Amino acid sequence: MTTRARAAPRTDITRPVLSLERRQALVGMAFVFPAVLFFALFFFYPMAYALYLSLTSWDLLTPPVWIGLANYAALVSDPNFLSSLSITLRYTIEAAVPLILLSLMLALFLNQRLRLNGAYQVVYFVPVVMPAVVSAIIWGLLYQPSGPVNNLVGIVGVEPLPWLASADYALHAIVIVSIWASFGYDTLILLAGLQSIPPDYGEAAVIDGASRWRVTRDVTLPLLAPRLLLVTATSVAALLTSFVLPYVMTNGGPGTATRVLPLLIYQTGFQFLHAGQASAMAFMLLFITLIFTALQFRLFGREVL
Amino acid sequence: MNPRGLTSWQRNRVDRRRVLKAAGAAGLVLGAGDRLVRPAAAQATSVTFLRHVDPPANKLETDLIKQFEQANPNIKVDYVTVPDADLFTKFEAMTVAGTPPDIVNFGSTDVPAVWQRGMLAPVDLSAAGVSSLDELQGKYIPNALSGYVFDGKLYALPHELSDYVMWVNTQMFETAGVDYPRTWEELSSIGPKLMIRNSGQVTQEAIALPLGFPGAQILVFDAMVRQAGGQLFSDDGRQAFLTSDPVMKAVTTLSGFVQKDKITDPALNGTTATADRDLFQNGVAAMMLTGGSWYRGTLDTSKVGKNAIPVPYPRFEGGPDIAGDLYGYGLTVSAKSAHQPEAWKFVAFLSSHGTDYFENEGLFIGDKATADSDVAAKSPNWDVFQKELARGKYPPSLYHFNEISDIVGRTVDAIVRSGDDAKTSLQNAQSSVTPLLNS
Structure with a gap:
């Protein structure tokens, strides 16, 4: 009886309206809400609005006029768009491949716990913290006919090159700056990845008679694949959408030799007053970036995720 | 229940009424006081003037705006300067935001695009002190206004006239x-x-x-x-x-x-x-x-x-x-401006100071008064510019x-x-x- 009496429900304690799980979920949502709101307001809403604009003819000064898919259809035969797309792809491939290889080599080198390792890390990271505009201006000076770059190539007997003045060299000149500006960040990511790999795996392989190259190829690189995917995906996306260096260093010239797609989008929207067409170009660029990213995921395999 | 039989909500309501009444009375008093102290300022019209950065001209215009506001206490000029390369983008942003500037000094080659969209008001000839376009053209050197004439009407007063x-x-x-x-x-x-x-x-x-x-x-x-x-x-x-x-x-x-x-x-x-x-x-x-x-x-x-x-x-x-080729900048007034008379009055005021622009910066606004002035005569090599300006013309008005x-x-x-x-x-x-x- 006593037990029963004790077990009787207490009527003076009100039961919480929500279960513990629900309350925890609400708290979590409250924490996440500011970030969601931020992304919704400053990313998703503008993207959705840009998608709408891409279906209109809008000059920024008078109200948009709905034209459906006409902007997208026009891009297929637009020589400026096709030229800029081709330049963008060339620029991305020319920069991405050496960028990732260089970053990987440097990360492997720095992973050997050398003396002055900290100093090396500072040196290679400096370009990353330098604003892109500053880098562009400095490199513009370095590329002058009598500048340090020509002096350097002159040591090996090469005549001074018109780095930014010739359509043959200008894109390569910007590629060099892109690699210089980005490899420090990529190296850092890869180095962190290398340092997170337990040394036991390599040591075990060495005991089994594997050479250093074999350890790197068959042990280190597969374990580094998730970081390599991250570096590749972010680098390619950044290169596809690169704007500052071509804008400041050449403004797309000589002629249209370095007019990458983001620069054409800016010009089309703000200088030529075709904001609808520019939005369509931007979505095409987004689509291309997504294709590249998907290809990289496929290349690295699903197991890295 | 309180002694008067009012609930707390009713009490609050009364209090709110009192507060509102007090605020209203205070506002009336302050408003009246403001009118008593500054009768003109209370009715001041504000016009926005967007122009590109040009330090000597900006300094001169800051002084000219003070003079204009003193002479016209009912008009306030909001002076907005941006780098030349950003002026059109700024204009676009202000327009999209629903607050287009009243006055803009557009590059002469930008004017056709803005005019074509019906965004410019024709020049108020009376504000410029003339009764006809011909009379106004007589005050400028040949071709100075031609870059701003569309369908027989003038849409800008030159703010700079140059040729390379x-x-x-x-x-x-x-x-x-x-x-x-x-x-x-x-x-x-x-x-x-x-x-x-x-x-x-x-x-x-x-x-x-x-x-x-x-x-x-x-x-x-x-x-x-x-x-x-x-x-x-x-x-x-x-x-x-x-x-x-x-x-x-x-x-x-x-x-x-x-x-x-x-x-x-x-x-x-x-x-x-x-x-x-x-x-x-x-x-x-x-x-x-x-x-x-x-x-x-x-x-x-x-x-x-x-x-x-x-x-x-x-x-x-x-x-x-x-x-x-002739090129330059023209002072335009927005067709959407609610204060066009005031804007044109200010534009005409600036345009009447051609000699000051020339003396301060060598900036020629195309008026004959400056071209033939002593200041211009003393300016080194002015004869070269004068002869070349007479032999130049604006490029075609391309939208x-x-x-x-x-x-x-x-x-x-x-x-x-x-x-x-x-x-x-x-x-x-x-x-x-x-x-x-x-x-």
Whole structure:
């Protein structure tokens, strides 16, 4: 009886309206809400609005006029768009491949716990913290006919090159700056990845008679694949959408030799007053970036995720 | 229940009423007081004036605005300055935001695009103190207003009127023992004497060309084409003649300076759009083609200083006597402005201070009063500008000027710098430009 009496429900304690799980979920949502709101307001809403604009003819000064898919259809035969797309792809491939290889080599080198390792890390990271505009201006000076770059190539007997003045060299000149500006960040990511790999795996392989190259190829690189995917995906996306260096260093010239797609989008929207067409170009660029990213995921395999 | 039988909510309501009444009374008192103290300010009309950064002119205008506001206490001028390259973007942003500026000093080549969209109000002739457009034109030098006339109505008052002349470094010419060229052919032949190379690298070039700067390139190029007896575009902007012989002659002349005569080194231009001016100012180039009367002030504080003098643009041998294209800025008033009379009153006030602009900065606004003034007479080489201005004209009013000039400028750039085939490149440009012409 006593037990029963004790077990009787207490009527003076009100039961919480929500279960513990629900309350925890609400708290979590409250924490996440500011970030969601931020992304919704400053990313998703503008993207959705840009998608709408891409279906209109809008000059920024008078109200948009709905034209459906006409902007997208026009891009297929637009020589400026096709030229800029081709330049963008060339620029991305020319920069991405050496960028990732260089970053990987440097990360492997720095992973050997050398003396002055900290100093090396500072040196290679400096370009990353330098604003892109500053880098562009400095490199513009370095590329002058009598500048340090020509002096350097002159040591090996090469005549001074018109780095930014010739359509043959200008894109390569910007590629060099892109690699210089980005490899420090990529190296850092890869180095962190290398340092997170337990040394036991390599040591075990060495005991089994594997050479250093074999350890790197068959042990280190597969374990580094998730970081390599991250570096590749972010680098390619950044290169596809690169704007500052071509804008400041050449403004797309000589002629249209370095007019990458983001620069054409800016010009089309703000200088030529075709904001609808520019939005369509931007979505095409987004689509291309997504294709590249998907290809990289496929290349690295699903197991890295 | 309280003694009066009111609930707490009712009590609060009464309190709120009291507060509201008190606030209303305070507002009335303050409002009345404000009217008593500053009767005019309470009814002041505010007009926004958007213009590009130009330190000497900005300083002058800040003073002029103070004077204007003192003389017109019911008008307040909100002065907004942005870098020249950002002015149109700022205008777009303000327009999209629903707060378009009342007054804008648009570049003369931007005005057609804005006018075509019905965004400009015609000039209030009475504010300008005249009764007809003819009377107003009589106050300006010939052609000064023509770039702003559409369908017989004027839509801007000139805020700057320039044409490019050729600036030469007299010291370099003396050292080389040559006189400045009167024709493009002469320029080509004397150019090599002005070139200095050190260990194979150019340390002094005969002429710095505008490269990577389509807006300036098209003005230089358009003038050369007209000097060659042709036109880039018809006067109504409906046709382009980019594959014509005069266009070919002009582009061949320019590319010849780089590819054949080697009297200029495009690599020296570096990354900045106005590199030709920098090269001239820094004593690297003996000649330069993109400076107007406003350039004097910049030169005076540069390395070149007084060694720089303006001379007429070269012509083609046997060709017509045509100077550089006219260009400049026009003061416009928005068609959407709720304060057009006040805006035009202010614009007319600024326009009546042409001599001050000229004296402060060498900025000529196109009025005869300044052109014939003592200040102008005392200005060095004013006669050169005056004669050239009389022989120049605005490029055709193209509604898509920026896009067209970008296509033409980049085409010329590629031919001049990279040696692209002129005929093919110009044919491609003609195809690209055709859909953008006025219709």
